[in-house]
Structure formats: structure tokens, C-alpha cells
Amino acid sequence: MPEVALPAKCFISHADADAAARDALIERLPSGVTPFVFPPITVKPEEFVGDPLIDAVTNCDGLIYLRGGASV
Secondary structure, eight states: OOOOOOOOOEEEOOOOGEEEEEEEEHHHHHHTTTEEOOOOOOOOOOSOOOOHHHHHHSSSSSEEEEOOOOOO
């Protein structure tokens, strides 16, 4: 992974099925970056997750999202 300047706290957007890819990404983050991973959500896709998820994203300085796999 090339060295990239990232904000101090980054929300990691991913599908729970891509946990291995998420963990590999987190291991490769620079030491000054704190990843935030929202706990697994157990609702149907058509249900609104609500304010806790939105608040978690907006309380982070950056957003990293996985492309591919179930995260698409």
C-alpha cells in the first residue's frame, strides 16, 4: 500500500462479510491513524439504521471504504 496522508480518525465502511479484508486494511494503516469500525448491524437492508451510524461517520475525520466483495 503506498504511503498516503490520512486523517487521524477514519471510519471504516465495509460489509460484515468482508471482515478479513477490513482487518488486513487496518493492519496496514499508518500508526497515526485510528480506525473506527461500527459494530455489526442486525437489521434488514430496507430498515433505517438511524442516527447512531450517521453520528459515527460524522464524528470521524475521514472515511475509508472497501471496494469489492460484499462491500460493493
